[in-house]
Amino acid sequence: MSGVKQLQAAPRTGWHVAEVVETRRETPSAARITLDVDGWPGNLAGQHLDVRLTAPDGYTATRSYSIASSGDGERVVLAVDRLPDGEVSPFLVDELRVGDRLEVHGPLGAFFVWRPPADGGTGRPVQLIAGGSGVVPLVAIARAHADAGDATPFRLLYSVRTPDEVFFADELETASRGPAPLAVEFVYTRRAPAGTDAPVGRITRERLAAGVIGADAAPVVYVCGSTGFVERVAGWLIELGHHQTAIRTERYGGT
Amino acid sequence: MQHFDGNLLAGPLADVFAFDPTGARARCNGCGAVAELATMLVYRSGAGSVARCRDCGAVLLSLVDGDGRMFVNFIGIGAIEIATTGRDDA
Numbered sequence: 001m002s003g004v005k006q007l008q009a010a011p012r013t014g015w016h017v018a019e020v021v022e023t024r025r026e027t028p029s030a031a032r033i034t035l036d037v038d039g040w041p042g043n044l045a046g047q048h049l050d051v052r053l054t055a056p057d058g059y060t061a062t063r064s065y066s067i068a069s070s071g072d073g074e075r076v077v078l079a080v081d082r083l084p085d086g087e088v089s090p091f092l093v094d095e096l097r098v099g100d101r102l103e104v105h106g107p108l109g110a111f112f113v114w115r116p117p118a119d120g121g122t123g124r125p126v127q128l129i130a131g132g133s134g135v136v137p138l139v140a141i142a143r144a145h146a147d148a149g150d151a152t153p154f155r156l157l158y159s160v161r162t163p164d165e166v167f168f169a170d171e172l173e174t175a176s177r178g179p180a181p182l183a184v185e186f187v188y189t190r191r192a193p194a195g196t197d198a199p200v201g202r203i204t205r206e207r208l209a210a211g212v213i214g215a216d217a218a219p220v221v222y223v224c225g226s227t228g229f230v231e232r233v234a235g236w237l238i239e240l241g242h243h244q245t246a247i248r249t250e251r252y253g254g255t
Numbered sequence: 256m257q258h259f260d261g262n263l264l265a266g267p268l269a270d271v272f273a274f275d276p277t278g279a280r281a282r283c284n285g286c287g288a289v290a291e292l293a294t295m296l297v298y299r300s301g302a303g304s305v306a307r308c309r310d311c312g313a314v315l316l317s318l319v320d321g322d323g324r325m326f327v328n329f330i331g332i333g334a335i336e337i338a339t340t341g342r343d344d345a
Contacts, residue, residue: 013269050266064263108265111293141318227258249294253259 005134007113011041011107018076020100027165030081030133031093037074037104041080045070045144046113046222049078049106053088063088066137066224068109068168070144076104079167081133112222112250114141116148124220127154131225132165134252138224139168142182146175154235155181157211159203159229161188174253185211203229205236215241220248227251261295261306267318268292271325280336285313289336 018035026032043049047070052062069077082093096102117123126137126145135158145154160166166186176182187207192198199207213219221242223233230251237247261277269275277293288310295306295315303319308331315331 013265013275016327048265050260064266105266108269108275108277109262109293110265110275111291112262113278132315230260249260250262251259253257253263 011043013106013108014039014041015103015105016040018102018104020096020098020102021075022098023096026079026167027081029165030079030167031096032068033078033080033096035076035078035102035104037076039078040074040076041107042069042072043070043076043107044109044113044115045140047107047109047140048112048137049076049104049108051088051092052103052105053091054103061087062105064108064252066140066250068139068141068143069138071147074106079133079139094231109174110246112137112224114144114146116150117152122152123150123152124215125153125213126155127219128154129208129212129220129221129223129225130156130158130160131229131233132160133167134223134225134229135160135167135249136224137250138222139171141222142175143171146178146180146182148180149178150180152181153213154182155211155213156182156184157187157203157208158184159189159225161190162188163191163193187211193227203233205239208233208236209240211235212240215243218243218244218246220245222248222250224250227253256298258301259297259299260294261291263297263298264292264295264304264306264318267304267320267325268327271327276335276337278338281315282333282336283308283311283315284331284333285305286311292335307326 016037018037021036022034048064048066054060065078080092082087130138175186187203189202192200230249263278265275282289298305305317306315313331317328319326
């Protein structure tokens with residue numbers, strides 16, 4: 001296919017064997033898992049992979065997990081929340097050990113991805129909106145933005161139950177202090193940090209309107225969370241004047 | 256029934272088509288809306304997945320996986336638009 005121009009083409013997708021090189025507690029219910037993936041072509045910020053587990057009797061279970069890292073190299077970082085009635089996530093969070101091997105399929109996703117502006121200039125502002133563990137691909141995007149020293153204005157609005165359940169707290173703090181503009185704001189739904197008067201409760205249309213880049217600035221908006229969270233937020237965004245084609249959504253699910 | 260979205264079909268579709276088409280735009284035969292496959296509403300069961308138009312609910316495609324074969328039916332899609340040169344993400 002010589003002569004066909006492929007600009008910023010996504011890395012090619014395939015099945016790979018991954019070895020666990022580190023696993024540690026991310027939050028009381030989640031683990032951060034670092035994989036060394038043989039033949040991994042690198043991935044874009046926001047992409048995901050499928051993990052396939054095979055039981056001795058041949059039964060297989062496949063689940064999708066967002067990638068918290070991006071760029072070249074064979075290291076891939078996941079953060080997996082344990083779903084109480086899950087089939088795969090309890091194994092990944094509680095049983096997985098360094099040296100274990102997993103089958104992974106990826107990198108996946110051509111829609112919920114972010115690339116730094118190709119010309120090194122400033123792109124449309126970017127608003128990231130996370131519900132719970134839906135923050136994982138948005139962490140990859142925020143870190144890619146920080147690592148690129150990209151001048152595009154970024155904001156992250158992160159709905160989370162309690163301060164203890166914030167994923168990648170240190171990385172977000174570091175990214176927000178770097179030269180790339182990133183403002184991080186939390187919505188605590190059950191308990192706010194001690195000593196603050198931050199309001200506690202689920203996100204509302206008013207809270208959303210106050211916490212995101214306005215439609216007049218024409219931001220690209222990435223929303224990731226549970227199906228209910230994503231659809232509530234995306235509906236409000238449209239009511240607030242954001243255009244449907246400027247809103248990228250990813251509903252997480254599966255156990 | 257709980258539903259998800261077309262991002263979830265990136266893996267199964269990439270297995271069939273040798274590339275991940277979830278960033279490609281498709282036209283719904285039901286209402287004419289054009290949107291990326293990733294925006295479809297996806298309903299999963301043991302038999303496979305059914306993807307519906309987010310605007311009108313019409314079935315756009317179904318995937319049935321079993322016994323070493325995958326059946327893909329693009330029943331509600333008139334055309335798919337795939338970027339072959341540089342793409343504008345915004």
